[in-house]
Amino acid sequence: MAHATHDAKPASQPTRVERAFKDAFIAALVMLGLSVPILALRTEQNMSNEVILIPRPWLVVICCLIVFVGRLLLGLFVFNRAPGAKPLVETPTAVKTAWAKFAPYAAQVGLGAIIAYPLVALYLGGPQGAIKWIDNFGIQILIYIMLGWGLNIVVGLAGLLDLGYVAFYAVGAYSYALIATKVIPATYPDLGVWAFWICLPISGILAAMWGVILGFPVLRLRGDYLAIVTLAFGEIIRLVLINWVDFSGGYAGLSSIPRPSFFGIPFNASETGFAARFGLEFSPIYRTVFLYYVILVLALVTAFVTIRLRRLPVGRAWEALREDEIACRSLGINTVSTKLTAFSTGALFGGFAGAFFAARQGFISPESFVFLESAQILAIVVLGGMGSLFGVVVASIALVGGIEILRELDFLKAIFGASFDPTQYRMLIFGLAMVLMMLWKPRGLISHREPTVFLKERKSISSSLVQEGHG
Amino acid sequence: MEVFVQQLINGLTLGSIYGLIAIGYTMVFGIIGMVNFAHGDVFMVGAFIALIFFLFLTTWFGWALIPALILVLILGMFFTGLWNWAIERVAYRPLRGSFRLAPLISAIGMSIFLSNLIQVVQGPRNKPVPPMFTQSVPLFTENGYTVAIGYKQIAIMVITVVLLAVFWYVVQKTPLGRAQRACEQDQKMAALLGVDVDKTISLTFVMGAALAAVAGVMYIMYYGVVNFSDGFVPGVKAFTAAVLGGIGSLPGAVLGGLLIGLIETMWSAYFSIDYKDVAAFSILAIVLVFLPTGILGRPEVEKV
Known part of the structure; x- marks a missing residue:
């Protein structure tokens, strides 16, 4: 140095x-x-x-x-270094060229790794040891990746800072829980095994509807005020869930929510269960692996839709809106419908994730939908680099996975004493990471953006060139 | 009638606390145009600092209640001011001139950091203090119900009025206040005329935090308990108060605080105590959507 x-x-x-x-x-x-x-x-x-x-x-x-x-x-x-001094740690050219060669394949390699992950975990840990790794790490991280990608549409693409995203997650989760535990048994009990597959789209649509309902009043607001109002809406929904006991069960929440079935075949030890049908020994691992792939597919759908939407006029309009709202309006873009589609598309995926969350837990309560959860999802989007899908993945793995790993590190107990519980530092680290990230790289980890429109060749643009207007 | 008068007194007390916190929001917004999301948690830190000093003085040194409270007030203002000074220096100042959402996100991070810091270093449980000033002055009796004003309610209102007078004097009559108002109007021009903008902004944060610390002392006195998560909801309510009164306007912040305090107590008395926070959040949303300039605020015209 x-x-x-x-x-x-x-x-x-x-x-x-x-x-x-x-x-x-x-x-x-x-x-x-x-x-x-x-x-x-x-x-x-x-x-x-x-x-x-x-x-x-x-x-x-x-x-x-x-x-x-x-x-x-x-x-x-x-600090205070002479002007023109070399940066402290310079990336060696060899690393740079290696990265440049690898970069185009990063998405494929990453996807391959994610698809192979449960199998590798099964191979290494056996059916008993793998559950923890697939459930705590795999599914947990994928839920946050999906939520991050959903919020990314609102914050990263349309530039609308939403601090109440967890409201849509809650709407999705409660829609699924209420329909699956109350409506379906009362009307068509035969459909019980299909509950998850029927309710998944309904939950998403209900959440999207709430996205429009909550998005409508805030159309005129921007920046800080928009953020605070969305925060207020998120809190109102949570407080109503707490206080409207007849509807939502209040603090106690809703329990014994049906778990997803393998397209009609339940994961249980009965004769018609998944294990018996396929001639396998019963084990809870099948459901865990299945859930992993369900959330993986849901997350990939989110990413796919985001990528495709960016090329459609509505996606272009979102990004234009993010850069400068006044310029947008003067060019004839309908800001009302642009904002509402951003809110409802983001909410749609939040609703899917919520339904999945309820199905995976089997129990939900308002405790899971506090403001901190919104802040956590926002932190993932911000740390990853707003607008970057790959950045969200990196940030989710780092934040959610990092915290889970912290729980596994036993040697920390040896250093700090037996009562040391690393998980209580979780949100502390989150908060600090948000501040430090803003100081160090306000544009996030992956701050290069693929241009949506290009003339002859595709060049990635540095974040410092992407200036944000005050619209 | 008797319930109404009693709730009026309670509402004005609560409103004084909200008003003191709201001044911190409104001043910071006025001077750098940023919602200091962490201000509610600064208030909570102030309450904890007050709690610790109070226990330190009374249980370790056996100080009497009133001198201990006075010293706690002064120490609390100083140390909470130092906290907010450090927060501004570390988390907000480097972001001036960065992209528009950066300071807000940094402030959200700071808010999470502060509440969890207190949780980690002071424990997650409620911290009670022994009840103080339990006496009250009966005002009148009607229908067998005596309307009374507690000593601590009197203390809270008197301290608020005195502080507001001092504060008004500082902002209106001293060179520091003049510098603050100059920075509020045009930072660049103020800098050209020899105002130290950084120092003025720092002092604004210190002043806001000092008032939040006083609110923290009052909060402990009034409720007798504090918890690491107590910054969020009072913070949001105080922000609502600042917006309702017209953000950027000091009398507006106090007026808004009193209104929010009254609405909250009246709502609890006449409608439903369960939904009192829903009422506060709804007012926030309604005011921001329909009356973004507030009661005493100036309308802002956005220029390209």
């Missing part, structure tokens, strides 16, 4: 080091001020439920030291 300092003039070096030390000292002092009230004393309830304070000075000292060293290193090696 030291090579960066050689470029600076020798005369200016001492002042730079001095300045770095001074900055680091001030940063540590600020950290001390920040941590004194919050970190130095921990509030705990004692036996008689009184709050007592437990001092922990070492935490403050450690935090201040970390900030001091971190700020010092930043000051020495990253």
Whole structure:
């Protein structure tokens, strides 16, 4: 790392080091001020439920030291460098050319890996060990990829910041749960095994309808106000689900929701079950693998529709709307229908994902549809690079998978003590990642966009060239 | 009538707390045009700082209630101001001039970070404090129901009025207030005329956080309990108040806060307590959609 300092003039070096030390000292002092009230004393309830304070000075000292060293290193090696100095870590040319050769096949290779994943997990872990890997990692990540791709239509393509996306997820989940547990048994009980396949499109359509209903009042709003109103709508739907007990079961939620069948053949231990029909030994793994492929197909449909829509006039209109709304209007684009289609298409896929979620869990409650969930999906879209499908995949794997892996790391317990639970840092890391990502790369990880229209050859454009208007 | 008067008193108390938080939203929006999504959580951090200092002074050093509260108020304002200063410096200042959604997303990240930080370092349980100022002054009795105003309600309203007077003086009469109003109108021009824009914005954040800290102290005093997730809903309500009053307008924020407080208590008294948050969120949506400039705000014309 030291090579960066050689470029600076020798005369200016001492002042730079001095300045770095001074900055680091001030940063540590600020950290001390920040941590004194919050970190130095921990509030705990004692036996008689009184709050007592437990001092922990070492935490403050450690935090201040970390900030001091971190700020010092930043000051020495990253900030205040002489203009024209080489970047700290330069990607070697060999890596660059290798990546350039690999890049066109990345999607195919990635897709192949995703399709083969459950089989590899089965081969390596056996039927018992594989369930966790397919369910916790595979299905969980794919649900978020699908939600990310759905929200990407609204935020990434149309540029409408939606903080209430989870509302459509909830509409989808509750539609499926209510129809499958109440309507179908009361009307056509024979259709019970087909419940998931009948309700999936209905849930999506209902969610899309809600997308239009909620999208209509917010047509005039833009930017921050739009974000806050969608947040309010998301919260209203959740609060209604909590309070309207007769309809939704309130806090207790809805349980014993039918699980999806293999196109009419249920996954159970009975004679007509999947295992018996195909002459296999009964195991819950078949359902897990099947669910994995169902959500994979749903997610791929989302991606396919997104890619195709981008080439249609409506997709072009979305992207034009994102860049400049006023210019759009003056060119004769109907912003009302453009915005509504974006909302309802995004909501449609949110509804599909919600129906799948309800079918996979077998139980839903308003707890699953809190604002943090919306923020998490938004974080995935933002971190991945708004508008980039591949970026969403990378961000989902990194955020959702990374957290799941954190749970598996036992050696962390050895370092931080047995009571250390990495999962409680989940949202902390999410929040921090959102802030750092905005500071480092406001356009996200994959910030190159494929141009929708090109003259002679396809060139990828750097995000810095894609300026966003204030429309 | 008696229920109405009692709810009026409760509503005005609650409204004072919302109004103090709303000032932080409205000032920041006025000066840099950004919804400081993390402000509700700054309020919650302020409440926690106050809780910890309060317990520190009363249980470790045996201070009496009133001097402890006064010192807690001052310390809380200082340290919460420092928090918001640091947040602005780290998460928002580098994003000035970045693309339009970047500061909002950064603020959402900061909001999640703050509430989870408190959850991790202070634990997820509700933190109760012993009840204080439980006495009240009976006003009148009607139909066998005595309308009373609690000591803490009086304290909250008096502190709010005093703070607002001080605050109004700072914004209207001091060089700092003049710099703030100049930056609000035109940052570039203000900078050309020798106003330190960065410093002014930083101080705006500090002032907003100091008022949020006072609201935090009052919140603990009034409800006697605080939790790491308590920043979100009061934050949204205070933002609603700021928008209702006309975002960017200081008297509007207070007016909006009082209105939201009144609507919330009246709704709980006459309709349904379960749906009081639904009412608040609905008002937010309705105001933003139909009355985006608020009651005292100036209409904004977008130019190309």
